[in-house]
Amino acid sequence: MTITGLGPHGERAAAPERVLLLPEDMARARASSLRVAIVLHTTTSDWARQLLAGLVGTLGACGVVVIDVADCAFAPEAQIEALDRLIREAPAAIISLPVANAKVAEAHKRVAAAGIRLVLLDNVPTGLLPSKDYVSLISADNFGLGKMAAESLSAHLPPGARIGVLGYDADFFATNEREIAFVKWMQINRPDLDITVRRFSALADAAETTHALLELVPDMAGLFAVWDTPATAAARVFEAAGKSVPITTIDLGRDAAIGLAAGGPIVAIAAQQPFRQGQTAASTTVTALLGRPPPAWVALPGIAVTPDNVVESFQSVWQSPAPRELLRKKKLVR
Amino acid sequence: MRPIISAPTTVPTTVPLAGAESFEILNLVRTERSTTRQELERESELGTATGGRAPRLVRFSAERANILVATLNQTALGVGIADLTGRLKMEHHEEADLTGPVSALCDRLTTLFRWIIDRQEDRHDLWGISISTPGAVVDGTETRFHLSTPPVLPGWESFPIVERLVEAFDAPVWLRSSVETMTMGELHAGAGIGHRTMLFVKVGKRIGAGLVSDGSLFRGAQGAVGLIGSVPVTNGERTGTLESMAGSDAIAEEGRAAGERGQSPVIADFLRRGHEITAIEVAQAAQMGDRAAIEILSQSGRLIGQVVATLANMLNPEIIVLSGSIAQTNDILLAAAREAIYGASHPLVSRDLQIIRSQMGSSSGLVGAAITAAEGLFAPATLREWIMAVRPQAHPLFADMKRRISEKPAGKGTVHPPATTKGKR
Numbered sequence: 001m002t003i004t005g006l007g008p009h010g011e012r013a014a015a016p017e018r019v020l021l022l023p024e025d026m027a028r029a030r031a032s033s034l035r036v037a038i039v040l041h042t043t044t045s046d047w048a049r050q051l052l053a054g055l056v057g058t059l060g061a062c063g064v065v066v067i068d069v070a071d072c073a074f075a076p077e078a079q080i081e082a083l084d085r086l087i088r089e090a091p092a093a094i095i096s097l098p099v100a101n102a103k104v105a106e107a108h109k110r111v112a113a114a115g116i117r118l119v120l121l122d123n124v125p126t127g128l129l130p131s132k133d134y135v136s137l138i139s140a141d142n143f144g145l146g147k148m149a150a151e152s153l154s155a156h157l158p159p160g161a162r163i164g165v166l167g168y169d170a171d172f173f174a175t176n177e178r179e180i181a182f183v184k185w186m187q188i189n190r191p192d193l194d195i196t197v198r199r200f201s202a203l204a205d206a207a208e209t210t211h212a213l214l215e216l217v218p219d220m221a222g223l224f225a226v227w228d229t230p231a232t233a234a235a236r237v238f239e240a241a242g243k244s245v246p247i248t249t250i251d252l253g254r255d256a257a258i259g260l261a262a263g264g265p266i267v268a269i270a271a272q273q274p275f276r277q278g279q280t281a282a283s284t285t286v287t288a289l290l291g292r293p294p295p296a297w298v299a300l301p302g303i304a305v306t307p308d309n310v311v312e313s314f315q316s317v318w319q320s321p322a323p324r325e326l327l328r329k330k331k332l333v334r
Numbered sequence: 335m336r337p338i339i340s341a342p343t344t345v346p347t348t349v350p351l352a353g354a355e356s357f358e359i360l361n362l363v364r365t366e367r368s369t370t371r372q373e374l375e376r377e378s379e380l381g382t383a384t385g386g387r388a389p390r391l392v393r394f395s396a397e398r399a400n401i402l403v404a405t406l407n408q409t410a411l412g413v414g415i416a417d418l419t420g421r422l423k424m425e426h427h428e429e430a431d432l433t434g435p436v437s438a439l440c441d442r443l444t445t446l447f448r449w450i451i452d453r454q455e456d457r458h459d460l461w462g463i464s465i466s467t468p469g470a471v472v473d474g475t476e477t478r479f480h481l482s483t484p485p486v487l488p489g490w491e492s493f494p495i496v497e498r499l500v501e502a503f504d505a506p507v508w509l510r511s512s513v514e515t516m517t518m519g520e521l522h523a524g525a526g527i528g529h530r531t532m533l534f535v536k537v538g539k540r541i542g543a544g545l546v547s548d549g550s551l552f553r554g555a556q557g558a559v560g561l562i563g564s565v566p567v568t569n570g571e572r573t574g575t576l577e578s579m580a581g582s583d584a585i586a587e588e589g590r591a592a593g594e595r596g597q598s599p600v601i602a603d604f605l606r607r608g609h610e611i612t613a614i615e616v617a618q619a620a621q622m623g624d625r626a627a628i629e630i631l632s633q634s635g636r637l638i639g640q641v642v643a644t645l646a647n648m649l650n651p652e653i654i655v656l657s658g659s660i661a662q663t664n665d666i667l668l669a670a671a672r673e674a675i676y677g678a679s680h681p682l683v684s685r686d687l688q689i690i691r692s693q694m695g696s697s698s699g700l701v702g703a704a705i706t707a708a709e710g711l712f713a714p715a716t717l718r719e720w721i722m723a724v725r726p727q728a729h730p731l732f733a734d735m736k737r738r739i740s741e742k743p744a745g746k747g748t749v750h751p752p753a754t755t756k757g758k759r
Contacts, residue, residue, distance in 0.1 A: 004429070005428065006410055006412075006427040006428055006429060007427070008425070008427075009412075009425070009427065009695050009696045009697050010405070010410055010412045010427035010696040011659070011695075011696065012612075012614065012659075014614075015609075017607070018618065101424075102423075126422050126423060126424055126425065127421070127422060129693070129694055129695050129697060130695055131662060131691075131695065132693050132694075132695075143428065169453075171423075171424055171453065176426060176453075177426070180426060180428070180446070180449065181428075184428075184442075184445075187445070292621055292622075293621065293665075295614075295618075296695070
């Protein structure tokens with residue numbers, strides 16, 4: 001599948017295969033006694049757990065020791081503290097998901113300045129440059145995910161419909177790309193639609209923002225939410241208001257998957273591949289540590305999930321059996 | 335660093351003000367006239383006295399206003415927003431087709447600019463729009479904003495993109511070639527920091543150069559400096575332009591042919607996997623030790639180096655910066671270019687000459703575009719026309735331009751961004 005977006009500085013995407021490690025690469029890595037540290041926004045979400053599984057597993061196969069996995073709990077201050085602490089540990093590389101933009105930029109710059117390779121996940125603080133401040137960004141094709149969500153919502157929308165977009169009011173590469181791509185696809189392919197955008201600044205505000213959207217667009221015929229947790233919050237708002245509004249979103253979370261299997265209001269999901277992203281981040285890091293410059297942006301395509309393929313998509317994305325409730329909704333078990 | 339009102343044009347230098355207009359500005363500050371006092375910040379430092387009392391240096395706060403920036407190339411569009419020093423606050427890039435209608439490009443640019451303004455938490459005014467274009471912008475004026483749309487790209491002569499942007503955003507517009515904006519970006523925020531004489535070479539499908547002389551961009555008679563891609567070069571029995579012999583299209587084509595002929599096992603493997611072969615794939619094959627790919631990149635580097643060596647002997651730069659995705663990610667091309675340049679340069683020229691890859695990547699175009707606008711705004715000839723009103727929109731030529739632009743009924747908008755309480759845009 002092709003990658004439709006461009007990287008944070010306009011880079012063309014490289015496929016994960018471009019950082020494929022050959023047996024001799026892994027042997028060299030094992031002989032090098034490498035140490036790396038990981039800094040994540042959280043370690044408790046399904047997405048983070050899968051990413052970590054792919055990341056740590058692949059690093060292990062290359063003999064690379066993970067000396068720390070810092071959980072910043074989405075707090076920039078905690079991330080800055082973790083990065084500074086880990087710089088003192090002098091690992092060969094730090095793999096980090098920047099939780100903010102300007103606030104954490106300087107701390108991330110200090111990593112490269114200390115001679116430690118920095119591999120980024122999902123987001124690049126503005127001003128950081130590939131090959132100077134970081135080695136590579138590994139992310140989903142968020143632009144492609146946004147287009148996928150638009151295309152699947154379009155099928156549920158009558159001509160001239162009014163729809164809403166529930167965006168995220170933070171300068172974050174992934175969610176920005178999703179929102180821009182969704183609106184762009186609709187403007188090109190469904191110029192008949194009227195789109196209203198509202199953004200929440202914290203997850204807890206998603207329901208309130210949905211209420212505000214509903215007040216503005218009482219006859220809303222469809223909604224796009226930039227990830228699954230706000231989408232499920234919006235679904236609850238619609239349910240309470242007695243409205244049936246089709247929703248598309250991104251990320252195949254457990255609740256969203258069950259909602260999709262139940263037949264709505266979530267009608268389609270564009271899924272990321274966190275396990276594969278973790279594996280790719282690991283091989284990118286090893287590639288860099290072996291002295292070969294990896295591409296500035298490695299992107300993983302999304303998976304279009306519908307009620308028809310939700311079970312197998314769940315297994316493929318989460319590397320685990322689908323929850324029993326999901327199987328029940330699909331009438332695969334009693 | 336904050337922009338300094340300075341002479342002759344450069345923003346981030348501490349050259350003292352000169353002339354009647356600067357006297358007015360300083361007087362304004364000294365007499366503490368309230369409206370402008372709020373807008374201008376007085377620095378405590380004093381400039382060098384050239385006789386009499388030392389001039390006081392005045393700076394605008396970098397946070398005083400924003401500049402919208404964009405880069406256009408044949409296949410992509412990048413947009414961003416920067417402060418008055420050129421520091422990017424946000425950027426976004428997407429695929430775009432520049433061969434399509436200019437109106438569609440203008441609509442997309444407007445949509446993305448509105449989106450990016452809407453995403454800013456600050457309440458800053460918009461003072462300029464600066465766009466980096468794929469071709470040379472032939473224009474006699476050195477730093478002033480455009481008063482009409484120059485024919486930069488096919489179709490632009492019949493579509494007033496500059497006027498449309500002025501109409502939509504009420505801010506002056508600058509257009510510069512991509513190699514000029516990248517040179518400016520590299521000079522002020524990348525490898526060129528601290529250098530007065532720099533040669534910037536961008537290697538892509540096109541090959542172009544930018545020249546910094548005495549700390550300023552040299553634009554030539556018509557803004558068409560550095561079109562070195564048109565220089566004829568010879569490789570064995572083949573002769574062609576530098577671009578056609580060493581640009582990324584040539585690298586891709588030769589790589590593809592080597593893969594198909596079985597001379598390059600790595601590229602042959604890419605082809606078997608159905609990968610499209612671009613210069614990036616050839617560069618990756620070379621990094622993986624593929625001999626045919628190494629030779630293709632070395633050849634490209636040698637040809638570029640030969641042409642750049644001629645320039646180096648003529649211009650005696652302190653630093654040569656190679657930019658473009660291949661030059662920046664591939665050591666082989668860089669090494670071959672270095673060897674050719676050092677080998678063909680006069681010992682005095684090569685003695686302290688540094689040849690390095692760009693430190694900025696593709697952000698240099700956006701950063702450089704912002705610096706172009708900032709320098710334009712603060713160029714004394716332009717500054718004196720608007721400083722008393724404390725907003726560049728008050729410049730008489732800009733006001734005239736706005737009057738000329740006929741009022742058109744607003745089109746029916748179908749996307750409603752969040753209501754904003756942010757400042758004037």
